Amino acid sequence: MVITTxxxxxxxxxxxxxxxxxxxxxxxxxxxxxxSQPSGEAAGIWPKVEASDWCGHFEPVAA
Structure with missing residues (x-):
């Protein structure tokens, strides 16, 4: 098991x-x-994150 900081x-x-x-x-x-957004006319949006944020779904960029 690899531990990632x-x-x-x-x-x-x-x-x-x-x-x-x-x-x-x-x-x-x-x-x-x-x-999805509460208004039916509004388009869905992806979550905004900071470059220094992190989560459990991390996959490194392919080199």
């Missing part, structure tokens, strides 16, 4: 992190499908 598993290093946001410190987590 939070720093090594940061969102910025994850293949599901989309840093298309205006800030280098923010991005979108593309692991799950978009979250």
């Amino acid at each position: 939070a720093g090594a598993a940061a969102c910025a290093k994850c293949k599901f992190f989309d840093n298309a946001e205006a800030s280098a410190d923010l991005g979108l987590c593309r692991y799950n499908p978009p979250i």
